Amino acid sequence: MPNEFIPVSQSIANRISDMIFLEKKYMPGDRLPNEYDLSSKLGVSRTSLREAIKILAAKGVLVIKRGSGTFVSCAPETSGDPFGMKYLEDKKKLVKNWFEFRLILEPPNAKLAAVNASPFEISQITAASNHILELIKSGRPFISEDQHFHALIATATKNDVIKLTLPSLEAAVSDAINTSSKIGRAPMSTENVEIYHPHIAKFIEYRDGDGAEMAMRLHILRGLKDLEDA
Incomplete structure (x- = not known):
């Protein structure tokens, strides 16, 4: 999108x-x-x-x-920059900004989704989380499904204003994964997804808003730390 x-x-x-x-x-x-x-x-x-x-x-x-x-x-x-070093630094700065944007938006999204999501939406979130793990296990790309996972959570909030942020949210997820891959942090990015997505989905399934919010916050903070360590 x-x-x-x-x-x-x-x-x-x-x-x-x-x-x-x-x-x-x-x-x-x-x-x-x-x-x-x-x-x-x-x-x-x-x-x-x-x-x-x-x-x-x-x-x-x-x-x-x-x-x-x-x-x-x-x-x-x-x-003036034949090797693209300035571009890479600018890209990392942009992705850092994306993470900061997500840190403000997504933990409360997860909490609200745990309260407002319909049983069908919860099943979709769980299925998306499971599908991502299958893609990772088979070594296939998972960016699109990762975007879908986060978009499902935002949609499940039932908040029309939050839904307006979906294009930026999907761009943020894609940019983070792509950049992590190109700067040699792909294993850490993948591990982050493997650890936290199932927890986020499970807390939402249990209608535990505080747990979902915490898991999402840790997920994004881990991504931010991995980027800063690169």
Whole structure:
């Protein structure tokens, strides 16, 4: 789900930057896929992609060569940061901000969900927690299901204002997991999920709001500590 609080073009620019600096899919001097292929890959419109490329070109991350295509900058004097170290630090700062946002929002969400969730919603939360553990055990990606788990809890609060935060909440979860993977903290991030998700789900199932709130707070604090230790 797109983040409604960030302009689409900037969100796409961030995604491309991740592909360059974190995922290393495109190295200095590499040519990006053509506009049609890249927009299809990212699931965005070509118009929004063009705007994103302009943003990155203005920052010296990309170089647009008429008739040849768009390339990742390979000139240190142009980008000022050929290895993406500043981007990585900025990314860690952003993820830290996401964790702080979640620390304010999600523990009370879990407490409210324990009180307001319907039996069906509780079964969905439990099923999502179990599915994540299955994905981890089999070595498969679990970001989408992790996002779903946290979104289910927010929805179960029955609070319409909290539901408006779902796009940002899902972006926060995805960014945290992706960044943890790229900075070598994937095992810690995975362990965090394995330890705390089942506890959060169980406390909600038992209608124990205080327990759910505590488990969610510890879950997020653990993620924040792992990031700071990286």
